[in-house]
Amino acid sequence: xxxxxxxxxxxxxxxxxxxxxxxxxxxxxxxxxxxxxxxxxxxxxxxxxxxxxxxxxxxxxxxxxxxxxxxxxxxxxxxxxxxxxxxxxxxxxxxx
Amino acid sequence: xxxxxxxxxxxxxxxxxxxxxxxxxxxxxxxxxxxxxxxxxxxxxxxxxxxxxxxxxxxxxxxxxxxxxxxxxxxxxxxxxxxxxxxxxxxxxxxxxxxxxxxxxxxxxxxxxxxxxxxxxxxxxxxxxxxxxxxxxxxxxxxxxxxxxxxxxxxxxxxxxxxxxxxxxxxxxxxxxxxxxxxxxxxxxxxxxxxxxxxxxxxxxxxxxxxxxxxxxxxxxxxxxxxxxxxxxxxxxxxxxxxxxxxxxxxxxxxxxxxxxxxxxxxxxxxxxxxxxxxxxxxxxxxxxxxxxxxxxxxxxxxxxxxxxxxxxxxxxxxxxxxxxxxxxxxxxxxxxxxxxxxxxxxxxxxxxxxxxxxxxxxxxxxxxxxxxxxxxxxxxxxxxxxxxxxxxxxxxxxxxxxxxxxxxxxxxxxxxxxxxxxxxxxxxxxxxxxxxxxxxxxxxxxxxxxxxxxxxxxxxxxxxxxxxxxxxxxxxxxxxxxxxxxxxxxxxxxxxxxxxxxxxxxxxxxxxxxxxxxxxxxxxxxxxxxxxxxxxxxxxxxxxxxxxxxxxxxxxxxxxxxxxxxxxxxxxxxxxxxxxxxxxxxxxxxxxxxxxxxxxxxxxxxxxxxxxxxxxxxxxxxxxxxxxxxxxxxxxxxxxxxxxxxxxxxxxxxxxxxxxxxxxxxxxxxxxxxxxxxxxxxxxxxxxxxxxxxxxxxxxxxxxxxxxxxxxxxxxxx
Numbered sequence: 001x002x003x004x005x006x007x008x009x010x011x012x013x014x015x016x017x018x019x020x021x022x023x024x025x026x027x028x029x030x031x032x033x034x035x036x037x038x039x040x041x042x043x044x045x046x047x048x049x050x051x052x053x054x055x056x057x058x059x060x061x062x063x064x065x066x067x068x069x070x071x072x073x074x075x076x077x078x079x080x081x082x083x084x085x086x087x088x089x090x091x092x093x094x095x096x
Numbered sequence: 097x098x099x100x101x102x103x104x105x106x107x108x109x110x111x112x113x114x115x116x117x118x119x120x121x122x123x124x125x126x127x128x129x130x131x132x133x134x135x136x137x138x139x140x141x142x143x144x145x146x147x148x149x150x151x152x153x154x155x156x157x158x159x160x161x162x163x164x165x166x167x168x169x170x171x172x173x174x175x176x177x178x179x180x181x182x183x184x185x186x187x188x189x190x191x192x193x194x195x196x197x198x199x200x201x202x203x204x205x206x207x208x209x210x211x212x213x214x215x216x217x218x219x220x221x222x223x224x225x226x227x228x229x230x231x232x233x234x235x236x237x238x239x240x241x242x243x244x245x246x247x248x249x250x251x252x253x254x255x256x257x258x259x260x261x262x263x264x265x266x267x268x269x270x271x272x273x274x275x276x277x278x279x280x281x282x283x284x285x286x287x288x289x290x291x292x293x294x295x296x297x298x299x300x301x302x303x304x305x306x307x308x309x310x311x312x313x314x315x316x317x318x319x320x321x322x323x324x325x326x327x328x329x330x331x332x333x334x335x336x337x338x339x340x341x342x343x344x345x346x347x348x349x350x351x352x353x354x355x356x357x358x359x360x361x362x363x364x365x366x367x368x369x370x371x372x373x374x375x376x377x378x379x380x381x382x383x384x385x386x387x388x389x390x391x392x393x394x395x396x397x398x399x400x401x402x403x404x405x406x407x408x409x410x411x412x413x414x415x416x417x418x419x420x421x422x423x424x425x426x427x428x429x430x431x432x433x434x435x436x437x438x439x440x441x442x443x444x445x446x447x448x449x450x451x452x453x454x455x456x457x458x459x460x461x462x463x464x465x466x467x468x469x470x471x472x473x474x475x476x477x478x479x480x481x482x483x484x485x486x487x488x489x490x491x492x493x494x495x496x497x498x499x500x501x502x503x504x505x506x507x508x509x510x511x512x513x514x515x516x517x518x519x520x521x522x523x524x525x526x527x528x529x530x531x532x533x534x535x536x537x538x539x540x541x542x543x544x545x546x547x548x549x550x551x552x553x554x555x556x557x558x559x560x561x562x563x564x565x566x567x568x569x570x571x572x573x574x575x576x577x578x579x580x581x582x583x584x585x586x587x588x589x590x591x592x593x594x595x596x597x598x599x600x601x602x603x604x605x606x607x608x609x610x611x612x613x614x615x616x617x618x619x620x621x622x623x624x625x626x627x628x629x630x631x632x633x634x635x636x637x638x639x640x641x642x643x644x645x646x647x648x649x650x651x652x653x654x655x656x657x658x659x660x661x662x663x664x665x666x667x668x669x670x671x672x673x674x675x676x677x678x679x680x681x682x683x684x685x686x687x688x689x690x691x692x693x694x695x696x697x698x699x700x701x702x703x704x705x706x707x708x709x710x711x712x713x714x715x716x717x718x719x720x721x722x723x724x725x726x727x728x729x730x731x732x733x734x735x736x737x738x739x740x741x742x743x744x745x746x747x748x749x750x751x752x753x754x755x756x757x758x759x760x761x762x763x764x765x766x767x768x769x770x771x772x773x774x775x776x777x778x779x780x781x782x783x784x785x786x787x788x789x790x791x792x793x794x795x796x797x798x799x800x801x802x803x804x805x806x807x808x809x810x811x812x813x814x815x
Contacts, residue, residue: 037342040308042344046345046348051348059373062476066479067480069373074197078476079592
């Protein structure tokens with residue numbers, strides 16, 4: 001009983017772990033949990049449809065991982081790594 | 097008489113907003129500027145039924161939120177706060193049917209302002225081809241606004257839009273229920289609290305939501321520290337209510353939920369999923385090793401092709417202009433008028449036309465690569481590198497265009513989203529080796545650099561120096577951009593947004609339209625100025641004239657004619673005398689005097705008054721220098737061409753007998769040309785595009801000073 005409870009707790013912990021979008025491997029997708037910051041840069045990201053709850057994918061990376069091409073809400077977009085870092089997504093389960 | 101109604105045309109970038117605007121207004125347009133900001137104000141008159149209405153085209157934007165005075169213009173105009181424009185009667189929102197979510201986000205903000213809003217659903221044909229099955233009538237019901245499906249670039253649906261606008265003009269606007277009622281409530285209270293003239297409610301709302309935005313700045317600017325305190329209290333309270341989510345995040349979430357509901361009800365296809373970029377072509381161009389290799393290969397192919405195709409045409413054009421000029425000179429009566437026609441106007445036109453082939457070829461290739469999708473990949477690849485000098489991936493296409501002509505290139509910097517990066521790009525572009533530098537390079541390199549070959553003749557020293565000058569220009573541009581960002585435009589570049597189109601074959605018709613537009617920009621913006629500069633420089637080099645010199649040469653001509661042995665011999669000597677007279681008159685003219693007066697300035701670069709005068713003549717348009725050198729060095733008008741000029745330059749001596757044109761001096765002159773901003777049209781377009789004469793003047797002074805210094809160092813070190 002105790003064991004299964006702790007196992008459940010660790011799974012839910014994994015499910016809610018947030019990482020930056022820049023940490024998502026190329027080709028993978030996840031759900032946006034939050035866009036951090038409260039200024040122009042995050043405002044622009046939100047305006048373009050990168051809002052919490054939306055599914056986002058990493059399509060391509062530039063040399064050295066910067067910039068990134070991502071797709072959210074049905075449209076691809078290129079962003080720099082600094083910008084994608086502000087987009088917090090759910091860590092994929094395989095990551096555990 | 098009642099004033100004409102006003103319709104504000106609003107929309108996201110790349111929705112074809114200007115095309116819709118053009119369709120409605122036709123040619124009845126005026127461009128100006130909003131006071132104090134670098135935003136072009138485009139207004140026009142449209143005929144709707146039997147009445148005329150004014151239209152104003154707003155800059156493309158994704159949101160009414162503003163981060164600076166430039167983006168604040170949108171809300172200013174829509175609310176009737178912009179100088180010289182009344183409150184609009186109707187807002188026309190141009191939406192991209194292939195990317196409707198983002199357009200409807202802007203619509204969701206606009207419909208809360210209390211104005212009647214019409215939606216032009218543009219690019220409908222592309223959306224249909226992509227399989228979009230959205231029901232326009234249901235969408236119109238959902239958003240409670242008329243929706244006009246259209247394909248503006250083919251003129252389809254324009255009539256429907258006209259009748260919708262005509263009908264809306266008779267209607268009163270209804271504000272939609274705000275998506276952020278908490279913010280509306282707080283804004284009403286705050287508006288009542290503020291002293292002085294009350295700002296519009298929508299501006300107060302934006303001030304509350306957009307931390308660090310334009311409307312916050314205005315509110316705090318008007319209300320002082322007290323207003324800032326109140327604003328922060330309101331934000332803190334609302335944020336607590338919302339479970340610690342920022343207001344802008346909550347706004348975006350609610351609006352997109354609303355938009356998705358509208359789209360879902362109207363039967364729009366849901367957001368598609370994307371495959372990672374795994375096609376072989378995509379992998380090839382974005383691979384860390386093969387990507388840069390492909391990039392270098394494409395770029396060298398572009399420059400090789402432009403060089404190989406343009407050179408014979410340019411030779412043919414300049415020969416044609418010289419031949420016709422020489423032919424006309426014999427037939428026209430001697431005097432100021434014929435000199436103006438041939439040496440001023442005709443050669444001025446020739447100086448413009450000669451660059452057209454190179455500009456066509458380079459722009460054709462750039463546009464081809466852009467339309468097939470490669471340029472976006474190249475910009476993606478180059479972003480990291482360009483960022484080091486404070487530029488952005490989006491600077492890449494304008495910079496590359498700078499190798500044809502800086503004027504259309506600087507106009508192309510409008511695609512650079514970040515303002516600071518755009519200004520830095522504008523400063524870097526004039527240092528790219530434009531087509532007008534090439535004739536000067538060719539003349540000086542072939543005249544003063546000894547021919548040498550390396551590696552069994554595969555590498556030629558002349559080509560190597562030309563390549564070096566290209567590299568020098570690029571390095572100069574990089575340094576200039578870097579310094580500009582470090583000194584004048586400090587601060588991190590904020591945003592980089594770029595959409596990457598799929599690889600596809602370009603449409604030849606669209607390509608040729610774009611190419612025509614670029615060439616037209618060169619001919620009208622740069623060409624007219626170059627031709628005018630040629631005429632002005634001609635006048636400076638022609639007047640005043642000395643009667644003493646004229647009389648002296650008339651006497652010498654008479655002597656030659658008297659002593660004529662055969663027709664051929666005297667003919668040649670007469671022509672020589674004519675050329676020498678022109679050179680002597682030029683020395684007497686204003687230009688010659690300026691050259692002599694300014695000679696001490698250029699002494700450290702090893703220039704005598706003749707070179708100084710030619711370079712001064714080149715300040716309005718650098719290519720003029722060759723024509724002036726031709727006259728200064730008494731080149732006959734009988735199309736002796738570059739070879740003749742080269743010989744005369746080599747024979748040129750200081751009073752003490754040393755040659756003026758040494759290798760060191762020629763190298764210094766080349767370096768000077770690589771850096772100097774000798775082009776009035778470029779200075780003018782910098783002023784226009786930055787909306788600031790200080791930027792234009794600053795760029796000119798900086799580049800001229802830098803060119804002098806670099807030329808001087810090269811000469812002194814090489815000598």
